Amino acid sequence: MPKSDAHTSTDATPELMIVAKGLTKKYGDFVAVDGIDFEVKRGESFGLLGPNGAGKSTTMKMIASTSQRSGGELRILDKDPNQHGPEIRAHLGVVPQQDNLDREMKVWENLKAYGRFFGLKGAWLDNKVTELLEFAQLEEKRNSKTDDLSGGMKRRLTIARGLVNEPEILMLDEPTTGLDPQARHILWDRLFRLKENGVTLVITTHYMDEAEQLCDRLVVMDKGKIMAEGSPAALIKEYSSKEVLEVRFGSENNKEIAKQIEGIGERLEILPDRILVYTDNGERALENILAKGLHPVTTLVRRSSLEDVFLRLTGRTLVD
Amino acid sequence: MSLINATVDSAIAIAERRRGKLGSALYSGRGSAVIMRNVYALKSSTWLVVLSGFVEPVFYLLAFGVGLGHIIGDVTDGSGNPVSYAVYIAPALLATSAMNGAIYDSTWNVFFKMHFGKIYQAMLSTSLGPLDVALGEIGWALIRGFVYACGFMIVVGSMGLIPSLWGLLAIPAAVLIAFGFASVGMGVTSYLKNFHQMDYVNFFMLPMFLFSGTFYPLSVYPDWIRAIIEALPLYQAIALVRGCTLGNVDVSLLWHALYFVVMIVLGLLFTTKRLRALFLK
Numbered sequence: 308m309p310k311s312d313a314h315t316s317t318d319a320t321p322e323l324m325i326v327a328k329g330l331t332k333k334y335g336d337f338v339a340v341d342g343i344d345f346e347v348k349r350g351e352s353f354g355l356l357g358p359n360g361a362g363k364s365t366t367m368k369m370i371a372s373t374s375q376r377s378g379g380e381l382r383i384l385d386k387d388p389n390q391h392g393p394e395i396r397a398h399l400g401v402v403p404q405q406d407n408l409d410r411e412m413k414v415w416e417n418l419k420a421y422g423r424f425f426g427l428k429g430a431w432l433d434n435k436v437t438e439l440l441e442f443a444q445l446e447e448k449r450n451s452k453t454d455d456l457s458g459g460m461k462r463r464l465t466i467a468r469g470l471v472n473e474p475e476i477l478m479l480d481e482p483t484t485g486l487d488p489q490a491r492h493i494l495w496d497r498l499f500r501l502k503e504n505g506v507t508l509v510i511t512t513h514y515m516d517e518a519e520q521l522c523d524r525l526v527v528m529d530k531g532k533i534m535a536e537g538s539p540a541a542l543i544k545e546y547s548s549k550e551v552l553e554v555r556f557g558s559e560n561n562k563e564i565a566k567q568i569e570g571i572g573e574r575l576e577i578l579p580d581r582i583l584v585y586t587d588n589g590e591r592a593l594e595n596i597l598a599k600g601l602h603p604v605t606t607l608v609r610r611s612s613l614e615d616v617f618l619r620l621t622g623r624t625l626v627d
Numbered sequence: 628m629s630l631i632n633a634t635v636d637s638a639i640a641i642a643e644r645r646r647g648k649l650g651s652a653l654y655s656g657r658g659s660a661v662i663m664r665n666v667y668a669l670k671s672s673t674w675l676v677v678l679s680g681f682v683e684p685v686f687y688l689l690a691f692g693v694g695l696g697h698i699i700g701d702v703t704d705g706s707g708n709p710v711s712y713a714v715y716i717a718p719a720l721l722a723t724s725a726m727n728g729a730i731y732d733s734t735w736n737v738f739f740k741m742h743f744g745k746i747y748q749a750m751l752s753t754s755l756g757p758l759d760v761a762l763g764e765i766g767w768a769l770i771r772g773f774v775y776a777c778g779f780m781i782v783v784g785s786m787g788l789i790p791s792l793w794g795l796l797a798i799p800a801a802v803l804i805a806f807g808f809a810s811v812g813m814g815v816t817s818y819l820k821n822f823h824q825m826d827y828v829n830f831f832m833l834p835m836f837l838f839s840g841t842f843y844p845l846s847v848y849p850d851w852i853r854a855i856i857e858a859l860p861l862y863q864a865i866a867l868v869r870g871c872t873l874g875n876v877d878v879s880l881l882w883h884a885l886y887f888v889v890m891i892v893l894g895l896l897f898t899t900k901r902l903r904a905l906f907l908k
Contacts, residue, residue, distance in 0.1 A: 371752055376906060383804040393655045397642035401752040407745035411668035420667055423660040424753035425638035452671070472638035472753070 321348040324476055325370060329379035332365050336540050339365040341531035346482030349475075352508040354439045354525030356518045356613060362531040363511035364404060367480050370509065371401050374482070383469065384475070397425060400469030403481040408453045414464060414617055415449045422471040435471060442497065443467035458606060464495065476507045483517060494518055515613035527613075527620055534620040546619045547611035548573050550589040554596065554603040555581045564601060571595045576618055583615070634774065641811070642754040651901060660752065661763020680731075681778045684724035688783065691718050691842065697834055702844075704873050711789070717788045718872040719841040721779050721801055722840035722864035725772050727832070729805035732768035733812030734828050738819055740764075747906060756900035761895060765809045772805035773798070787800025791874025800884070804864040807887040817901035835861045860890060 325347040332340040340362040347353045355363040368374035369381060372395045378437030381388055383395045409417050415436050421433040440446045443463040448456060454462060462482065469477055482498070483491040498521060502508055512518050518525055519539045527534045527542070535542055552572065556564045558580055565577045572586035586592040589608030596603065618624060647652045669677070692713030701709040740746035744784075750760050776798045783789055812828075819825060839861040845853050856862050867883035870876060 373748075373751055373906060390652060391646070392638070392652050394642045394646065394651075396752060397638040397754040403748070403752070405745075407749045409664070409746055409749065410744060411670070411671060412664070413667075413671070416667045419665045420660070421749070421753065423663050424638075424657065424750055424755045426639060426641040426655070426657050426754070428636075444669050474638075487753075522742070 321350070323347070324349050324351075324384060324511070325353075326382045327366075327379065328381075330369065330376055330381050331378035332362070332369060332374065333377040338531050340369070341532075343526075343528070343533045345526055345533065345536065347476075347507060347509060350502075350505050352502050352510065352521055352523045354518045354522030355509070355528055356513070356515070356525050356617070357511075357528035358513055358523075360530075361528040362479055363528055366528075367478055367509070367511055370476075371399055371478055372396055397472060400466075400474035400477040401471045401474065402462075402465050402477065402479045403415070404484065406465045406598050408461060408465060408468070410605050413449075414445060414451050414453060414456070417453060417464065418468055418471055421468045425472045427472065428524040432471070439467040439470055442470070444493070444502075453484065457490070459486050459493060462486060462490070462494060463497065466494070470501075474506070476509060477501060479508065479510045481511055481513070483512075483514065491517075493612055498624060515617070518613055525613075525614040529617075529621045529623075535616065542613065542616045543611045545616075547615040548585040549587045549611060550585075551609050551611055551615060552586060552589040552592045552596075553581050553605075553607040553609070554584065554593075555605045556601070556603055567599060567601065568596050576615075578624070583618075585611070585615070587597055638754060643740075650758065653756040653903065654762075655727070655754055655756050655757070655857060657755060658759050658762035658766050660755065661760055661769050664746075664750075664763075665767045678716075679844050680724070680728050680775050681899075683727070684720040684775075684779050685782055687720050687723075688713065688717060688788075692720075704869070704875065706873075706875050708873075710873065711788075713786070714788045714790060714873070715869075716842055717783045718797060718868040719839075719865045721776060721783075721797060721872075722804055722868040723836055723841060723861065724775060724779065725801040725804040726861055726864060728772050728775055729768050729808035730812050730828065733764070733809045734816045734819070734825060737754065737764060737813050737816045738825065740905075740907075741816070747902070751902075751906045757906065758895075758899045761810070761813060761898045761902055764813060765806065765898075767782070768809040769802050769805055772809075773802050776801035777880050789872050791872065793874045793876050794872040796871040796876075797868045803884060803887045803891075804860075804867070805892065807860060807864075807890035810891050810898055812894075814894060814898035814901045817898070817905055832860070835859055840865050863887065 323346055327343060327345050328343045329344065331338070331342050343366070355366060358365055365374065369376050369388065370383060372383070372392040375389055384398055386395050388395050396474065409420065412420060417430050418436045418439055422435060440449055443466065445460060445464060445467070448460065453461065453464065483494055486494065503605060508521070510521055522539060524538050526536045535546065537545065561577060561582055565575055565582050568582070568584070569575065572584040572592045574585040576583040576585070584592050593606055593608065614624065645655055659676065693725045696712030699712040702712055702715050703712050704715065747760055751757065780789070780798060815828070839856055839859055845856060848856065863883045867880055870880045
């Protein structure tokens with residue numbers, strides 16, 4: 308396990324790791340990040356949830372001080388990334404959206420060379436490499452070429468590489484995109500372990516289940532702006548009902564039938580393929596619909612999720 | 628705020644040590660870590676490619692110097708002394724191979740690492756700065772250039788084509804030349820968007836190789852062409868190396884060397900600026 312206990316501060320008030328005020332990034336006329344405010348505390352697992360193009364990755368790059376902000380304020384561990392880029396990056400572990408492992412090097416060399424980039428000493432790194440390979444469950448792949456690893460293994464190696472410098476903040480951009488369910492769960496387990504060890508996690512995702520699993524607190528982003536902020540449970544409580552009833556009448560009929568079931572539940576959301584009925588009691592709402600003599604093709608009663616929060620806030624679904 | 632255990636310096640402590648120093652946002656004094664990476668990568672690369680950098684100038688020497696030289700016989704060097712044709716072109720081939728090696732490393736290799744391997748993206752998410760990357764990559768090109776130059780000198784020396792002991796200076800001269808070309812080449816590469824555009828580089832390099840006094844003296848040209856060629860780096864490189872190997876050592880060699888010192892400084896500024904614009908925008 309990467310030792311991060313040495314990182315934890317001793318004072319009782321939680322230290323602010325990242326502070327952004329009015330943070331803005333423009334590319335010419337295009338505003339990628341539009342004046343966002345947020346704070347991340349030590350040991351917290353903080354999420355940026357939003358669809359592709361919401362400005363999550365740009366925000367991550369500004370935090371990782373590989374992209375200069377166009378306006379607003381940003382401090383990472385009370386340092387300005389515009390002036391202290393290399394210093395800030397020494398505190399960070401970065402796991403980019405697309406694996407950028409070095410294909411010309413073996414698995415263990417990827418870790419060791421990366422440690423050298425931070426100026427870490429060889430003998431110390433040798434132990435660290437062994438420790439990280441164990442953490443990433445890649446001991447047997449030590450001498451393999453990186454090209455020979457599966458997608459999940461590459462992702463774990465990228466995370467292990469991001470831990471070489473014992474970072475206080477680990478930045479994960481879409482950590483499980485493109486992985487199969489089993490690989491995702493292994494990865495989540497590794498990330499939980501890091502969190503237990505006090506590493507601050509900053510995660511972007513467009514998967515609501517991932518955000519619910521991993522994040523203590525998150526901001527919902529859309530079109531460069533923050534739409535809402537809170538814990539997954541609090542956001543669901545604030546912006547959605549306890550349960551959701553999904554009914555399908557066939558894509559032709561949904562709109563017409565929605566008029567007839569207006570008034571059932573607190574709120575309706577009409578999507579091209581289905582109608583969502585927001586209510587505290589899904590079964591009762593379904594009874595009411597059936598009592599009107601309507602016959603949905605399929606029905607599903609489920610708990611509200613962050614997907615519903617996003618839909619409520621933006622009128623769009625997260626994954627198109 | 629040093630945070631980690633006392634026995635080993637943490638990445639943070641290492642990075643903070645450079646605080647307040649000139650260029651600390653661009654440079655962390657660890658170009659050597661970039662060279663290390665290339666040593667690892669070399670171990671798993673094809674040795675044939677590595678060998679080709681050494682073989683190329685030797686082939687040219689055999690074809691032109693020994694083969695063609697047989698028909699040409701002796702030519703006069705800059706000071707009016709007769710020398711064999713092979714002796715005349717050997718230094719030019721060394722200078723050219725120093726240039727070609729540096730350009731190859733700083734265009735093809737750098738282009739690949741920049742756009743496909745995403746190697747620099749990974750390096751610049753650590754506490755390395757763009758100047759570390761530039762110096763490391765150029766340093767690596769120089770190490771290779773040095774090894775190739777030594778190899779070539781051993782071959783031509785044993786063929787008796789280096790009449791003067793001053794010829795030993797041709798090795799550091801070749802490294803200086805490679806440094807100049809590599810530092811400019813990397814900056815140029817940062818503008819290239821696809822492999823096709825790499826041909827533009829060759830479009831410039833090939834005529835420079837053929838017409839820069841490589842195979843015959845500049846006296847055959849009218850004055851105005853001569854002036855243009857004398858301003859080009861390969862002519863300067865050849866004049867520098869030829870002066871060393873033929874033992875025609877005088878103050879003019881210092882001017883040729885100075886040309887490369889200026890080229891190195893401007894090239895490094897240019898490349899660092901470009902890397903910064905590309906990766907830390």
